[in-house]
Amino acid sequence: MITMFRLLTTISLFLLSSLLYAQHPVGFYSKADLEYVKANLTGNALLQQSLASIKKETDPWLDKPVDVPMPKDAAGGYSHEKHKANYLLLFNSGILYSITGKQAYADLIARVLLQYAKLNPGLKNHPQATSTSPGRIFWQALNDANWLVYTSMAYDMAFNGIKKSDRDLITQGAFKPEVDFITQDLKPWFNLIHNHAVWATAAVGMVGIATDNDQYIKLALKGSSGNGSSGFYALMGQLFSPDGYYTEGPYYTRYALLPFMIFANALENKFPEQHLFQYRNAILEKAVNTALQHTNLDGMFFPMNDAIKDKDYTTSEMLMALNVATKAYGVKPAYLFVAKKQGKVLLGKGGVQLAKAMADPKAIPDWFPYTSxxxxxxxxxxxxxxxxxxxxxxxxxxxxxxxxxxxxxxxxxxxxxxxxxxxxxxxxxxxxxxxxxxxxxxxxxxxxxxxxxxxxxxxxxxxxxxxxxxxxxxxxxxxxxxxxxxxxxxxxxxxxxxxxxxxxxxxxxxxxxxxxxxxxxxxxxxxxxxxxxxxxxxxxxxxxxxxxxxxxxxxxxxxxxxxxxxxxxxxxxxxxxxxxxxxxxxxxxxxxxxxxxxxxxxxxxxxxxxxxxxxxxxxxxxxxxxxxxxxxxxxxxxxxxxxxxxxxxxxxxxxxxxxxxxxxxxxxSVQQIGLLQDNQEMTVANIMVNGQALLICESRNDLSKISQHQFEISGKKMEWVGPYALFYNGRKL
Missing domain, CATH: 2.70.98.70 (Beta-galactosidase; Chain A, domain 5)
Known part of the structure; x- marks a missing residue:
């Protein structure tokens, strides 16, 4: 098992020398990932369809201005939705630049980020902010962290296509004010053990990887104190149970998986010797598998806690999680089933692996392999x-x-x-x-x-x-x-x-x-x-x-x-x-x-x-x-x-x-319900179903699996071993 102490110690040593060997891209893609994607794009209908889809969304913006409005509106309003659309546009542009090498995509990223470099330094708390974690670009800081995760990946992918003077302006103007705001003004929020902090640490860490800033990476990994009581590894250690259950419930598992998987992938790309995806006995694999098991037949996440009932496994978060999980842990029938429902793949290594496997329809199960x-x-x-x-x-x-x-x-x-x-x-x-x-x-x-x-x-x-x-x-x-x-x-x-x-x-x-x-x-x-x-x-x-x-x-x-x-x-x-x-x-x-x-x-x-x-x-x-x-x-x-x-x-x-x-x-068909015994020793319920007796016998305090129990009804002894037993028509079920 890979421990947090070993990871933090070893990665700290590697950070000392990482700048000497900085290369890009290294966030969303590694060099090997990108070569694999390019080599396998042709001849696969799903990959071509996925590529065509993001080109259709991106290409119209190559030769026209992109609005970067003054932050004004809450969620659903123009400025909020435009800034959200902008970071998705930049991310897609980064993928297209990486795959095609077309300079226009890098130029688009630079052009928009330079506008943010002018906007961000002068921003105060958002006018619609209502919480203790206000945003600057958006009404809450959580959305600012979203913006940083996506734009830093775009910047990393386009790094070699942006001239150094522009990179300096973007680093200092677009990214630094946001990172400072999150890590200094909102320090208690940044150090939470909560899905918001997953996004916050991933945001700061991804900017660190994109801009070759080892201080940002350390901050993201170890938290503000530097002792690992907060930060990315503390979040991986405390938010998941050993079997991958995320403590805030399935709806938020979906939401937190994207920054967990994206930052883990970037760290794996930068520090492959650390085998990050095996941390806590491959906790992220368990988290993805558990999240998928926590869905209904239609793919909707079971609505526990503060859940919205309309979220399913076709969301962008699960698209990203599936891409990274497949790269890290291999192709699985469950992943293929979900990928088919998603109808597209992300153009990363895992997405290509999924698309190749899906070319054989027999590899895709008819139903998701749900289990108890x-x-x-x-x-x-x-x-x-x-x-x-x-x-x-x-x-x-x-x-x-x-x-x-x-x-x-x-x-x-x-x-x-x-x-x-x-x-x-x-x-x-x-x-x-x-x-x-x-x-x-x-x-x-x-x-x-x-x-x-x-x-x-x-x-x-x-x-x-x-x-x-x-x-x-x-x-x-x-x-x-x-x-x-x-x-x-x-x-x-x-x-x-x-x-x-x-x-x-x-x-x-x-x-x-x-x-x-x-x-x-x-x-x-x-x-x-x-x-x-x-x-x-x-x-x-x-x-x-x-x-x-x-x-x-x-x-x-x-x-x-x-x-x-x-x-x-x-x-x-x-x-x-x-x-x-x-x-x-x-x-x-x-x-x-x-x-x-x-x-x-x-x-x-x-x-x-x-x-x-x-x-x-x-x-x-x-x-x-x-x-x-x-x-x-x-x-x-x-x-x-x-x-x-x-x-x-x-x-x-x-x-x-x-x-x-x-x-x-x-x-x-239930005709009668009665209690035959109900005391400190046991509870015995009798349910008449279609004229037959269904007995539920349950021990109150002796829950040993080897304890022997008995109950007598109408002169007949019902005997069993363990804390409970069911009998139907006199026979043990």
Whole structure:
């Protein structure tokens, strides 16, 4: 294993002599990479198509002026979008100059960067800046770091085609003011352990490589203190778990991968002896593979934490990540599948390798090779985790996400032991994601909306337990960052029975939460999600368990009172004030059931009610005069108790044919739910499915894999080894 100390020490020695042997390009391309790309461009349709695409975007600007406007607008506005378009234009120009040698592309890069060399030294904080990390060219410094990453790569690629006097002006005027601003004015931000700092360190380091400035490279690698407590290697060491899970969640994995991969690639080009891509047992390879596993059938990233639901693996970040990962780790079937969906490749060595492999259609799998996976969280893997349980194959695959991670830094949500369900690519039990319209100037300049913190991050906006209408950790990030749930047990080995369980004792003071999910495919092919959630406390509490379902309400087994004339909110704070109460019911000692339809499939949620409970049908959108929130439904089970065990079963069933106007299998098969035992020793739930008994037996505290347990029902002993067992019709599953 390559350690951070060894890398930092050895690279420091190499930096002393690097300037003596400086050559360009060395950032995006190495000399060998570029030779490989040039040698393999002809005769491959995808490569020619990708080349033609960037030429089409770039060539019109070779003989006309490029506007470099005074920074003025927030995201979505003219100046913001123009500066973004400029750095992409320059990057593409750099690729074209490298491949074709045409001087006009280098001239374009020089011409535009010289304009920035005049603009940047006089810039103050952006007029639309609202955060503690304001930008100069853009409204936030994060976007300035984006600009530096791309423009420094362009400059490096065109280095030999720009005269020295212009290079000096660009280095001092375009780059230095931005680097000084990021590393000095925004020093605390630069030294964060956060995706923003990944971009910031990559930006400074890439400028250092492009301009042969070893001080910038040291700063990027070791942080401002110079001791490695921050900087690029600290970020690689602390943001990923040992198996590649990125602590801010899949959406931000996608975003952070680009600077991680780009700067790692540049360092590998400059210091090949260091074998950077093997750092932490090839952590970047694990990160890319994990990110791809954290997508739905349509390639969309699972929307955990502050996620936008419209981001998939065809984004520019994943295009870049795939290019570098292929170069570093080789061609893989999963990469080929994604590259085909992307419809183009980046014209780097990895992109060429992908295009060559894709020339054989048989090499590309029909479906992405999704598997059930268990990720740990935290740099040592001891801060909870994330399980993705997958049943079925191809378009019939269903995915259950069980989240027991750490908080996730500033983008985390208060959602300990949360679950989400996808079926056939459709979102069934949803996570709200974030309240934000990225790039839409009219919606608060593309920033996070006020409702993000007031609703989307709150516990009630998720599918997990809310105690006393108060979010986990009282909605305080600083407290939440100190704790993570603990895994109890899991099993992902059986294709038709997937199990995960975790416990939390910190989210709500004085309350222990245990949640176990059993995701199984019955012998007849039917899929069931069995959800056991146990809340334990020495005092009385109000327990709310929401299920944010997506679909059309079909039927409920219980009478309810609709809010026909006027509606009130479900509560007054902690996100409750954003939920309209559309209907409610009082129920006791029964099993309640409601069904909804999503697409052409029926879904039924069956819930055991012991003693009395209140049920609510609610919908987001209350107290939202600017219509910032989606109006999505939620079903809430409310219990008042000190100790409470929720047993819920969600079944996937039936089919609706709108063309033939027929439906089949529309009735739920769960007929009864009961608890046969529920104490400190074990919980035994009995679920009647199509007239047959399905028993879920779970040990409360003895979680040893070798412990023997037994339970007797109707004179018959059920025996098993380990923390849990399922029996159907008397037989162990």
């Amino acid at each position: 996976i268990e990720n740990t969280d935290g740099p040592t893997g001891k801060q909870g985790g994330l399980d993705i349980l997958r049943l079925g194959k191809g378009q019939d695959q269903s995915s259950l996400i069980f989240k027991y991670t750490s908080h996730g830094l500033s983008h985390g949500h208060f959602d300990k032991l949360n679950l989400n369900l996808f079926d056939g690519g459709k979102e069934i039990l949803q996570d709200y994601g974030s309240a934000r319209f990225v790039g839409v100037e009219q919606k608060y300049g593309g920033r996070y909306l006020p409702e993000n913190g007031k609703y989307a991050v709150q516990t009630i906006a998720h599918n997990t337990l809310v105690v006393d209408e108060t979010s986990h950790f009282k909605g305080e990030e600083k407290i939440a960052e100190n704790f993570a749930p603990v895994k109890r047990f899991s099993s992902l080995d059986q294709p038709n029975l997937l199990v995960a369980s975790a416990m939390d004792t910190n989210a709500t003071a004085g309350v222990r939460m245990d949640r176990s999910v059993y995701f199984l495919q019955m012998p007849n092919g039917q899929k069931l999600l069995i959800d056991l959630l146990k809340a334990s406390s020495s005092s009385q509490h109000q327990y709310d368990l929401p299920f944010h379902y997506l679909g059309q309400f079909i039927h409920a087994s219980f009478p309810y009172q609709s809010s026909k004339n006027s509606m009130t909110t479900l509560g007054k704070k902690n996100g409750y004030q954003y939920l309209w109460k559309e209907a409610e019911a009082n129920v006791a000692n029964t099993m309640v059931q409601f069904s909804f339809m999503n697409g052409k499939t029926f879904y039924s949620l069956s819930s055991m009610i012991h003693d009395s409970a209140k049920l609510f049908f609610a919908r987001s959108g209350a107290n939202d005069p600017d219509f910032n929130l989606r109006h999505d439904p939620v079903f809430v089970i409310r219990k008042n108790a000190s100790n409470q065990t929720f047993v819920n079963v969600l079944e996937i069933h039936g089919q609706y044919d709108p063309v033939m106007e027929t439906s089949s299998g529309g009735n739920a």
